Amino acid sequence: MGGNKQRQLSRRNLLLSAGALGSTGLFAPHIAWSQDGKILKVRSYSDLQILDPAFRLSAPEGDIMRAIYAGLATNVPGDVWDWKAVSVESLEQLDELTVAFKLRDKIGFTDGFGQMTAEDVKFSIERVANPANESPYAGDWAALKEVEVKDTLSGLIHLKNAFAPLWTSTLPTTTCSILSKAAVEAAGGKIGAQPVAQSGQYILTEWTPKQRTILRRNPDWAYEPGGYDEIQIIPIEDPATAELGFEAGDLDHTWTAVSSISRLKENPPSGGVVLEKPSLAYVWLGINKDVAPFDNPNIRRAVQHAIDTESVVEAAYFGAATTSTGIIAPGLPGHRDKVLYGYDPDKARELLAAEGATDLSVTLDILNQSERLTAAQVVQANLADVGITCEIKQNDSGTFWTLGSKDGDYWDKLQLIIGRFSMEPDPSWATAWFVPEQIGVWNWERFDSQEFADLHAQGMVETDPAKRDEIYKQAQDIMEESGCYVFLTHEVTGVLHRDTVAPGLKPNGEPLLGDFKPV
Amino acid sequence: MLREPLGVLGISLVLLVVLGAVFADFLASADPSKISPRNRFSSPGFEHLAGTDQLGRDLFSRVLHGGQIALAVALGSTAVSLLIGMVLGLIAGYGPRWLDNLLILVFDAMKSFPTVMLALALVTLFGPSLTAVVVVVILVNVPGYARIIRTQTIALKSAEYVTAAQSMGASTARVLRVHILPNVIGPLLILASMDIPVVIAIEAGMSFLGLGVRPPTPSWGAILNDGFANIRESYWIVVAGGIPIILTTLGFTFLGETLRDVFDPRLKGR
Structure with a gap:
């Protein structure tokens, strides 16, 4: 009888169990963290509205798009501004006015839109540059003459004139995310908050406005995989609130308030690492x-x-x-x-x-x-x-x-x-x-x-x-x-991350989600 | 009432807050909006009795001037609510049945809105301001006052002295003003005094959420918000914003309860 009585679910037992579970989190909050390469929780300072490289509204949208749309290139994480290839096997400036590219042969789009081709590169770049489309980022390709398709995977980017920002603020940025021509045309030419035909290391699987965006590893990605099975991006506008979220164990990475940097450096939260990066903003x-x-x-x-x-x-x-x-x-x-x-x-x-x-x-x-x-x-x-x-x-x-x-x-x-x-x-x-x-x-x-x-x-x-x-x-x-x-x-950029996370950051502290790795 | 220790404490606290607000300019020499970033987060001391906030503003001065806002909103909007509630309650209780039903429907509809949702809706429509706070308080309080007056009016309208006045040709206005109102106003005043801390909490809550008074006007809720945002840097901002809210709430609550006991001794100790 006594044994039966102990197994019964009473209100008191339920409260005791809940209290015990809650206490576990209190005394060892890190247990709730995702540090085994499964889930990474990062904060963004605004929620996504548009997942269109040509019409993006904020940097956090760009961070997401870099992860879900394979661009020609991206920045290398670290303290020096440099670029690395993403969807290309080679990307080379032949002369002042010509850049040659050759796509990797195993980059595919989701939703049945097939392999990424040079035609998609031409479409994506010219879509941004075409004045008729009124992309606010048209200036990134102000010098573009045309993209010439050589064959399925290779082509040439022809410029009208020398273009100083080509390798710094054009090719490695979200502006150079490659979209599926067929998918964008099927979507009527514009993309909203729902992505079309993803191709990156991650794919966006869930977006709950004002709550979170979930990226999961792209099962069809054949190259260097992202460090986490899942990345949860949680929009929190106020950095001071995000710091509290970090300390509560709800975040693995966040920008801090600039005003908090010195305090956090003097007294970092348990299990937290504080970085200060020079900002270009x-x-x-x-x-x-x-x-x-x-x-x-x-x-x-x-x-x-x-x-x-x-x-x-x-x-x-x-x-x-x-x-x-x-x-x-x-x-x-x-x-x-x-x-x-x-x-x-x-x-x-x-x-x-x-x-x-x-x-x-x-x-x-x-x-x-x-x-x-x-x-x-x-x-x-x-x-x-x-x-x-x-x-x-x-x-x-x-x-x-x-x-x-x-x-x-x-x-x-x-x-x-x-x-x-x-x-x-x-x-x-x-x-x-x-x-x-x-x-x-x-x-x-x-x-x-x-x-x-x-x-x-x-x-x-x-x-x-x-x-x-x-x-x-x-x-x-x-x-x-x-x-x-x-x-x-x-400003300066304050970064707070778990010591179980090796963040992928640009020299100015902006996140490169695909380069976050578990330690 | 002065024989009741709780009443004495209540009156003392209310007087403290009222006098602090009224004589804020004399008691605090610093301009409550004067910023001095290099003096931010000064701890309480001789120069700044309650310390300074993140902009180097004198918190003692802000608390006293914040009291002016809190009391103005509390007393002003409660008085207006009382007046509107009284008139509508008398009309509902003494008027025809269809009007009573209609007004009850309106009261219940107003009462069914959660306060915060109502505040958010109004602020979305008209923008955050002190007026928005006052309108929210009035909309929240009027139905309660009106319902009480209505119930008492219905009970009194068939009383013998009221029917006697009617049969002697007294007008409706005179019956309401001379025979009914004096008999229903007492409980309402007690209720109003007990509602004042609630109103102060609404004002502070809305200002805390950024829906109330606009910066740089000092408000206890805004001080609390500053304290929350900077609690890692200094604890005294939250203390400076929180203590007056607690003291005022306790003061008016004790006062209201004592008044209730004085007017209705049967409720004493409940």
Whole structure:
């Protein structure tokens, strides 16, 4: 009887069992981690919306696409910017205007779309480059003349002119993901949140919006396999929240808040490794010149003088990052030594008074992250100091990344914005988003300068580093002269990962999911 | 009431919070919105009694000025809720049956919305603001007050002194104002005093979630949010945001319970 009684499932027994299980997790949280090469849980700072290389909205989407669509090449993990082949057996620059490629013969597309062919390469590259398709990444292939198909697996990429960023910010990036021509055409030409005909190391098997994306090993991938059977990508916008998730054992890898880096380095979480990587990204305060009162250049200039960028960066990043002088980070051609219009509140007040601008009220849109909010509050205080009232509007990532779109209904209300763009290791990848063609796409300040566009075009064909340096410095001067920009910082990248995980990271700390391995 | 230790404690706490809010400008010399990033996370001390937050703002000053927001929202929106609830309750209880049924349907529909969902819906429509907080509080409180008034009005409308007044030609307005309202308002005031901490918690909760008052306006919920985001750097921000909420909640709750015991001794000790 007694034995029977013990085996009965009573409420008390259930609670005891649940408590015991919970305690196990409390005292040994690592038991819940996936450290045996089965499952890797990584955080991304935004959820996916579009899995189309030509129309992607965010870097985390690019990370996923690199894993599920085999590109021609990708970056090599480590501290030096370099590339390695993915879908190609060979990729070689024959002369200044010609690149030859030969595809590996065992790369196939899912859903019955067959082997990857040179025709797919031609389709994918020309689809991005074709102006009629209005891809925001068309600039990555600005020099493309055509892709010539030689046979099933090989072909030639012909350029119109020399193209400096080819091997840094074009070929190894998501822009060069190869799609199945048949699959994209069957999908009507555009891809949404559901991928078409995957071909990479991993395949996307599940996406629960705002919760997680699951990648599983592609059973048909015949080359170096990914390190994990399954990668779970969990969208968490706020890095501080992600740090808590890591400590709770729910994540194996995350970017940290920049402001947390020094604390985490001094006192890393149990089983955690903290890395600090130089970032190429850039953060700025954007001013929409087409919306009053910022249609007045003197008001824009007043805002440039009103912002104490050192205080903004100090407050938001707790001293871990330094102020920037433009959109091009130190180490790249075109990095400037100083800004043209620095902090000078008296000058700002003078300009506002000269324009008769009293009682100005403006809005500042930001992504809903603690660092952005802190930065915004300092901007708000700086503006209040010169007599401008500023209301801060926090947006989730889905809303934020559409605010300045010409297809939306907010671009003509957008006034101030704190933006942050990821970056590839070539200065043209910074200037590309601010040319006139990008107005209402990524150029939300509606900065419109043909001279700037000409310099951007010139920089892409110029291969002399000294001349490129001059070109990009001049381009940033024009940006700043427009009054549309206050450059804040390039940040630094803080990475937190389990000691059971060897993360595959680009030199700037961005993840290469296919290169994550268990230790 | 002053013989009740709980009542004395309640009044003391409420007075402490009210006086702190009213005399915030005199008690705290620092500007609650003045940022000083280089003084961030200063621990409590002589210069900053409650320390500073991540932007170097004086927390003592922010807590006192946050009290102004909390009390303004709590007292203001509770008073408006009380007024609307009273009028609707009297109409429902004294009016025709069809109107009563209609109003009860409206009250129940309003009551069925979870507070947080209601707040999210309103903020989505109109954006986060102090007004949104006030509207949420009013929408949440009105049905409860109206239902109580309605029930009491229905019970009283057939009372002898009310029918006597009606037979002597008293107008509906006079019957409601002179004969019914004075007899139903007492319990409502007690209920309202006990609802004030709930309203303060709603305001703090909405501001914590970023749905309430906008930065840089100080609010206890916003201070708590700052503390949550930076709890690894300093514990005193959470303490500074949490203590006034606890004290105010306890103060108004003790006060309300004591008032209830005074007005209805049968409930004492329950």
